[in-house]
Structures are given as C-alpha cells and as structure tokens.
Amino acid sequence: MTSGPEFLDGFRAELLNLFLWRRDVRRFKPTPLPEGALERLLGLASIAPSVGLSQPWRFVVVQSPERRDAVRASFEQCNAQALASFSGERASLYARLKLAGLTEAPCQFAVFADRTTEQGHGLGRLTMPATIEYSAVMAVHTLWLAARAEGIGMGWVSILDPLQMTRILEAPPEWTFIGYFCVGYPTEEQCTPVLEQEGWEFRRPSTIITR
Numbered sequence: 001m002t003s004g005p006e007f008l009d010g011f012r013a014e015l016l017n018l019f020l021w022r023r024d025v026r027r028f029k030p031t032p033l034p035e036g037a038l039e040r041l042l043g044l045a046s047i048a049p050s051v052g053l054s055q056p057w058r059f060v061v062v063q064s065p066e067r068r069d070a071v072r073a074s075f076e077q078c079n080a081q082a083l084a085s086f087s088g089e090r091a092s093l094y095a096r097l098k099l100a101g102l103t104e105a106p107c108q109f110a111v112f113a114d115r116t117t118e119q120g121h122g123l124g125r126l127t128m129p130a131t132i133e134y135s136a137v138m139a140v141h142t143l144w145l146a147a148r149a150e151g152i153g154m155g156w157v158s159i160l161d162p163l164q165m166t167r168i169l170e171a172p173p174e175w176t177f178i179g180y181f182c183v184g185y186p187t188e189e190q191c192t193p194v195l196e197q198e199g200w201e202f203r204r205p206s207t208i209i210t211r
Contacts, residue, residue, distance in 0.1 A: 018145055018148060018149055019145075020191055021148060021189070021191055022144060022145055022148045023148075023153065023186070023189075023190055023191075023193065023194075024154075024155050024156055024193065024194070025101065025153030025154060025155040025182070025184075025186045026098045026099065026100065026101050026155050026194065027098065027101060027104065027186065027187040027188070028101045028104040028105040028106070028153065028155075028182060028184035028185065028186060028187065029104070029184060029185045029186070029187055030104055030106060030184075031106070031184070031185050032106045032107075032184075033106060033107055033152065033183070033184065033185075037150075037152070038061065038107045038109070038183060041143055041146055041147050041150075041152070041183075042059050042061075042109070042143065044142060044143055044146045045057055045059070045139035045140075045142055045143050046139075047142055048135070048138045048139040048141070048142040048143075049135070049138050050120070050135035050138065050139070051120065051123070051124040051125050051131035051132065051134070051135050052119075052120030052121065052122065052123030052124045052125065053119070053120050053123075054117055054119050054120030054123075054125075054132065054135060055117075055119055055120075055135070055139075056113045056114045056115070056117045056119075056120075056132045056135050056136055057111055057112070057113060057114075057135070057136040057139040057140075057178075058111070058112040058113070058114050058171075058175055059109050059110070059111060060109060060110045060111075060112065060169045060171060061107075061108075061109045062108045062109060062110065062169065067168055067169065068102070068108060070168045071102065071108070071160070071165070071168060071180060072100075072102045072103070074160050074161055074164045074165065074168065075100055075102060075157060075159055075160055077161075078159045078160055078161055079099060079100075079159050082094070082159055083095060093198060093199065093200060094200075096198065097194070097195075097198060097200065099157075099159060100155070100157050100159070100182070101155045101157075101182035101184070102157065102182060104184070105155070105182030105183060105184045106183070106184045107182070107183040107184060108180070108181065108182050108183070109180075109181055109183070110165060110169055110171075110177065110178075110179070110180045110181070111136055111139070111140055111177075111178040111179055111180075111181065112136070112166075112171055112175035112176060112177055112178060113132050113133045113135070113136035113175065113176045113178055114132070114172075114174065114175050114176075115129065115132045115174060115175075115176060116174045117132075132176075133176055133178065136176075136178045137178060140156075140178065140179065140181070147183065151185065152183060152184070152185060153183070153184060153185060153186035154181055154182070154183050155181065155182040155183075156179050156180075156181055157179065157180040157181065157182060158179055158180075160177075160180055162176075162177035165177045165180065
C-alpha cells in the first residue's frame with residue numbers, strides 16, 4: 001500500500017502562517033502579474049474538493065474595460081444601497097471602509113457554479129443541491145491560499161447584483177453567480193483583517209456543540 005507524505009512540524013507551522021496571512025485584499029498595486037500566473041492559479045482550483053467530483057466552478061476572466069466599468073457601476077449602486085441601510089456610527093464606519101479594488105487590481109474574474117453539469121453524475125446532490133455552490137466556494141478558497149503562498153493578494157467583491165453580473169458577463173442563465181474577485185499584489189501586508197482594524201467586527205472562537 002502506498003504511504004502518503006509526512007508533513008513535519010516546520011511545514012505545519014508554515015501552513016498555519018499561510019492561513020493567518022490570507023487576507024481579503026482591497027488595495028492593490030498596479031503592477032501586473034507574471035505572464036500566465038492567473039491562468040495557472042485558476043488551474044489549481046481543479047485540486048479543490050467537489051461533490052461527486054463534479055467540479056462545477058466556472059471562471060470568467062474580465063479584461064474588457066467596458067465590462068469592468070459596468071461591474072464597477074453595479075458595485076457603486078449596490079454599495080450606495082448598503083450604506084443607506086445603516087445609520088449613526090455604523091453608517092459612518094461603513095462609509096470609511098474601502099470595500100473594492102475594482103480600479104487598481106490588474107486581474108479580475110467572476111466565479112459561477114453550474115448546477116446543470118453532468119460531471120459527477122449527480123452524486124451527493126439529490127437531497128442537498130446547494131453542494132454545487134459549496135463546491136465552487138471550495139475552489140475559491142483553494143485558489144486564494146495558492147495565490148497568497150506566492151505573495152499575490154485576492155479580494156472578494158460581494159456587493160454586486162447577481163442578475164446584473166450574469167447579464168454583464170453574458171453567463172448562461174443556469175449558472176449561479178458566486179462572487180467577483182480582484183487579484184494583484186497588495187499595497188501592504190496585514191495579518192489582522194481590515195474589518196477588525198476598523199472596529200467593524202472581531203473574530204470569535206468557533207461554535208462547537210456536543211450532542
């Protein structure tokens with residue numbers, strides 16, 4: 001029987017550092033990534049776990065200035081609506097947060113989940129069809145860690161209208177929009193999430209219940 005690799009203490013310590021230093025980046029340098037870097041990182045998503053080995057993630061790389069402008073316009077509209085939902089000190093704090101890197105990030109892409117995929121033959125999703133979307137998010141996380149290991153930052157822009165994004169990017173209507181991502185070299189490295197630094201929210205221990 002083939003034995004798996006042995007991951008030693010030094011590796012585990014570095015892996016913990018990778019987890020701790022993975023950040024949702026909002027401020028990017030205009031420096032382009034090396035040629036082929038984005039495509040290689042997107043390819044690493046195939047390593048991610050997926051229900052029934054369905055690999056339902058679909059990546060749409062956005063290079064067109066017109067489409068990027070449309071995405072930014074959608075964000076600005078949704079961001080204004082979000083700001084209006086807060087009041088008092090929370091509204092002031094929200095207004096100070098920089099919640100997108102849509103202007104500076106040299107690379108941008110959207111992730112969709114394809115519920116109609118025949119790959120995997122439907123295994124594991126009869127009673128929980130949302131596992132298709134969960135699988136796409138696992139691909140995002142795998143890619144995120146791989147990027148951080150190379151000093152490349154990634155930011156998830158979630159303040160967008162899914163229907164608008166499907167239309168802007170001309171995605172098939174049966175694909176579910178998961179998120180829009182900015183990729184590039186961060187202007188600064190921070191171990192503490194920006195939302196904690198700004199006092200928006202603080203990380204808490206996991207909720208564990210024993211039955």
